[in-house]
Amino acid sequence: MATIELKQVEKKFGENYAVRPVDLTVNDGEFVALLGPSGCGKTTTLRMISGLEAVTGGRIYLNGKDVTWLKASERDIAFVFQFFALYPQMTVRQNIAFPLESQGEKQDVISKRVDEVVDMLRIRPMLKLKPHMLSGGDKQRVALARSLVRRPACFLMDEPLGALDAEFREAMRAEIKRLHIAQHATTVYVTHDQVEAMAMGDRIVVMSNAIVQQIGTPAEVYHDPANLFVANFIGSPGMQLVKGPYADGAVQLPGGSLYPVPAAWRPSLDGATGSGELVIGFRAEAADVAEDGPIAGRVFNTDLHGSYVVLHVDLAGDQLVQVRARRDHEYGIGMPIRFDLNETMVRFFDPKTELALSPALPSRQQHGISRAQDAEVSA
């Protein structure tokens, strides 16, 4: 019903890129999150899709139709703003009816649609109020209602939960997702909060500094980040990245420990390291405390997390890594400790190109690894 295609879409101001050329396809009914830190170009990209901002290169297709130079009012989209953008002098009901009235719809159609949408979002008690009387969460509900009432082909949302208090965010998050599923609505959703993107997105587009870093499902960007940025950005905390010289199938870590790389990785790693240095990436849950583990360090701090403990391990005085451990042991501060890395979950990166390296395994099996890890990352 509604697909969005971006072909080499870019945005330049003079010689500076706000968005470097992007290729993206959003399938019908998909929820795609544009994720990245402030200033990475995600909002600009969204605005170009919406027509609120002009592209300086490339083409945008909505349902196969070239809309690159159409105004926002000529595209079949709805836009939800971070600051709600509710018309301050109108009541909630008038706000919601506004898009239909602007199109010249008949009054009975308008009433019917407004009622539908009002019940969907449960804002009936507020119909006669003006926006400034509502709380943030309610304002966003009204904004959502307004976007739904026209039944557009796709929804574009610009950090809609950014202006809300933390306690409302989770509830609204679930509500937006529920709406998305119920409406089977194609949605592009901008956020800087990776937890949000991971929770809501069917696919995530990770951006940084005007460049798309990776496009993939939450599982893919979590388990198989394409580069150092994605590895560090996704996950709380991000993937830990430790650099060290590589020789004879082992990486030397700060503190002197030698980590022998898994056999499956050796061939590609041997061939890849030009500089002789390698970056190991692992998440806290990929590290297992083991008496005979290859990596040695001292416990710097412990965080109790309910069913498990996160140990902050000091490798060599200036590098802290987090290691997940079971609660059954007592870990004292300063205690020496050794751990190993799960060989299916560890990742390697080239320090110069910052790109992820891949083992010489067929891609199917790689995906198999990723899916298996999903179960592990439940704690």
Next chain:
Amino acid sequence: MAITTTVAATQPPPPRARRFELGDSTIQKLFILPTLVFLIVWNIFPLLYSLYLSFTKYSHSGKLPPIWIGTQNYAVLLSDPKVWHAFAVTGMYALLSVSGQALVGFGLALLLRAKFKASGLLTTLILIPMMLSPVIVGVFWKLIFDPLMGIFSYLKFWDPATAPIMLRDHALLGVVIVDVWMWSPFVMLLCLSGLKAIPDYLYEAALVDRAGPWRQFWKITLPQVAPLLLLAVLFRTIEALKAFDVVMGVTGGGPGNTTEMVSIQLYRLVFQGQAQTGRASALAYIMLIVILAVSNVYVWYLNRIKEA
């Protein structure tokens, strides 16, 4: 046993002449006193004395002291057709002038709200008429309106020989034109600040909602600017009722009494002819009451805005 206390870590100022430190309440009084003195001597006292005089028969150029005559001054004034005429002239002037200023000022604001090259500079240039001395510029407009020497007669709209002679036939309109020219920038400024306060995303939302430019103007722009526009209108109305400088400059109240506003009539009563100071005070008070009534609307409206 000595109890040692630690000194606070903050750095106090060098203790110079600490004993001359004035207490808060002294400072309060000191700070407000001069203003109050000015207020009382130059505002309250004159107001009260004026009130007293309005009930007397008195001429400041004569030798006799004021004689109490009760409300006679008021009675005479309120039944004098010339006085009513002056109020009519003032009212008409206020109506025309403020409407003109509102239209032109709002239009200017709509024009200048976008940021284009030199928009700041042009805005400042347009402010200039507001900054000039009304009487001086008013006098100069006499030249502009002069049927023979003035550029007004030579505008492309009409043949110079049959151009309207503002100062003779449409004197009030002439003064209104000068006033609108002078004060539209003020309305423009207020409307501009209102327009600039409208966030862009409101218009973007309206665009996405398929609202055309006229609908956007009607539903977003106008409601947001209306309070400020109204404020400007009220403020200018009060000023227009008090008008003196401009009229004195352009017409001096003439020809005859076609532009004789209340303030001009007052001036004539006091400083020309018989110097009927007592009666003039009464007229001044009548005028004051009218203006106070309008001002009350102004203040009430301001409070309403503050609450919103």
Next chain:
Amino acid sequence: MTASVSSTAQRSFAETGPGTPVVESVRVDQVTPGARTGLTVRLIAAIVVAFIMLIPVIWIGMTAIKSRPDATAVPPKVIFQPSWDGFIGLFTNRTQLSSGALATQKKRTDLSYWEKIALIRGMRILGPSKFVGQLRNSLIISLASTFLAVALGLLSAYAFSRWDIKGKGDWLFFILSTRMLPAVVVTIPIFLMYRALGMYDTHIGMILLYTAFNLSFSVWLLKGFIDEIPKEYEEAALVDGYSRLQAFGKIVLPQAATGIVATAVFCLIFAWNEFAFSLMLTSARARTAPPSIATIQGVGGIEWGSIAAGTLLFLIPVVIVTFALRNYLLRGVTFGAIRQ
């Protein structure tokens, strides 16, 4: 270790955080050819409007440097030979020479530049006119009253802002209401008062009067500005041991600086342009420029050139101040009107 791709990509409006520069977004409707003209049209319209609004001012400037016959030419002259006639008429007293005296005057060789020009019109310069003195009066009275109004207003505004003074609301309302009074209402008693005290036609009388009238405006405006400065700064200073006066001087004054300048500009312009009081309460000694420019009479009728010259001189300082301090002005106008 994080990926560090350095880039100087500028950001669009929606992605800026505090302190980052804002770049105008390029909207589709502004890029497509049809709508691009919107801004250019505005620019042209604005230039035309500004020009029309300034025609009277431009005409003043032109008339000021026209020779006497040119100034009153029928039809009005747009192209002309500039001359100092207007200014000479403004600054000097002259007398028309009879034909005999004229001949004698023409034979003199010690005439100054100005006298030569006066001679063209058949006049001889007697001496400086009153205008210089009046201009001086305007300067003295405006500056002094502005200084007083701002200084006293500042103190009172501070007191009203920081403390709950008995009857504060009433006093503030009273102060506001004095702006509503037409000048003539107050003039009569003040005229009588000044006459009795011997303050009629004195500098000090006018200075105090202007101060009183500017005070209401300055207290209101400054109170608004001071209200915006958080009390916490002074309270911290007081806790640190500073006296109230020191806190006022060190903390409030610098932060209120823009407000003070804005207020001063307005008071200055009001006093500078003031006409009614000056007309009614002064005659020879303390008269300021506005009442007299209106009636510059030379020999043989209204000297438009001189009036224009006087007007021009009088408005030049105001225009300069407007330009130099336009940001303060804008803040003051919108602030004052809304805040009241």
